Amino acid sequence: MHWIGEAAVTALILIGAFFLLVGSFGLAKLPDMMRRLHGPSKSTTLGIGSLLIASMAYFAIAGDHISFHELLITIFLFLTAPVTAHMLAKAHILRSQADRSSLPPTDRPSGWATLDSEK
Amino acid sequence: MLLRLFPHPLLSVWIVAVWVLLANEVTFGQLVLGLILGVLIPLATSAYWPGRPRVGAPLMMIEFMLVVLWDIVVSNIQVASLILFRRGDSLQSRFITLPLDLRSPEAITVLAGTITMTPGTVSADVSADGRALLVHCLETDGAEATVAQIKQRYERRLKRIFE
Numbered sequence: 138m139h140w141i142g143e144a145a146v147t148a149l150i151l152i153g154a155f156f157l158l159v160g161s162f163g164l165a166k167l168p169d170m171m172r173r174l175h176g177p178s179k180s181t182t183l184g185i186g187s188l189l190i191a192s193m194a195y196f197a198i199a200g201d202h203i204s205f206h207e208l209l210i211t212i213f214l215f216l217t218a219p220v221t222a223h224m225l226a227k228a229h230i231l232r233s234q235a236d237r238s239s240l241p242p243t244d245r246p247s248g249w250a251t252l253d254s255e256k
Numbered sequence: 257m258l259l260r261l262f263p264h265p266l267l268s269v270w271i272v273a274v275w276v277l278l279a280n281e282v283t284f285g286q287l288v289l290g291l292i293l294g295v296l297i298p299l300a301t302s303a304y305w306p307g308r309p310r311v312g313a314p315l316m317m318i319e320f321m322l323v324v325l326w327d328i329v330v331s332n333i334q335v336a337s338l339i340l341f342r343r344g345d346s347l348q349s350r351f352i353t354l355p356l357d358l359r360s361p362e363a364i365t366v367l368a369g370t371i372t373m374t375p376g377t378v379s380a381d382v383s384a385d386g387r388a389l390l391v392h393c394l395e396t397d398g399a400e401a402t403v404a405q406i407k408q409r410y411e412r413r414l415k416r417i418f419e
Contacts, residue, residue, distance in 0.1 A: 156332055160339075167339070167344045171349065171392045175335055175376060175394045176339060178372055179335050179373065182328055182332070183328060183332035184332075186328075204280065206278075209274065209277050212274075219368065219373060222379075226380035229380075230380060230390075240351055241390075241399075242353065243383040243384075243390075245385055245388055
């Protein structure tokens with residue numbers, strides 16, 4: 138394996154590990170539920186994205202075949218990560234009395250879906 | 257007749273492509289198996305998805321994906337620096353209301369997903385009539401600026417693609 142390829146794969150793995158670490162750190166550090174949601178829902182996309190690109194690059198350079206599984210993982214991740222964050226946020230709005238009363242108005246005749254469906 | 261057999265043609269193509277990628281090899285057997293799934297799954301699930309979303313403007317779709325990918329990289333760096341260098345209490349976090357111009361449910365879903373993946377914003381809820389999104393910002397200068405940015409960067413392009 139050429140040293141340029143090796144350096145590129147190494148750099149991608151390090152970048153990925155860094156953003157995953159920061160995402161997890163944000164989850165532990167930020168003070169409330171909604172702010173905590175930001176760390177894992179974003180820092181992990183670039184983190185895991187870098188790791189997957191590194192994996193593809195490694196198999197393309199050092200292995201004997203090109204692997205497409207990483208592309209699928211990326212697509213599935215982009216489909217599921219926002220849905221997870223959305224469900225967590227909805228559950229939080231439903232449970233937290235303080236956040237529920239501080240929500241901005243919809244500027245529409247009906248309210249927010251999570252709370253309106255209670256009636 | 258053809259539409260009854262293929263209620264979602266794009267979904268069928270998509271399933272075949274995903275199946276071949278999952279198998280990680282292009283052989284005749286895998287292709288046939290993928291085709292069978294590509295016919296059966298849309299048929300079995302069509303009752304839950306009666307509408308047929310119109311998807312157009314392929315160039316706009318590529319432009320949209322590039323814009324989103326770029327924003328994901330930028331937002332990761334922004335959020336990482338906020339997490340590392342700011343005290344959690346000092347962040348100006350708040351909920352904002354994003355009025356929607358989009359009408360198609362598929363387009364609104366994509367917009368909500370995009371908002372979650374990009375700069376310091378998470379979509380938290382939708383209004384009961386589907387005309388406004390509730391967005392939580394990690395750090396914002398003003399609600400109007402964030403709303404204008406989301407409308408300008410994503411909603412305008414999604415409107416071209418889906419409507």
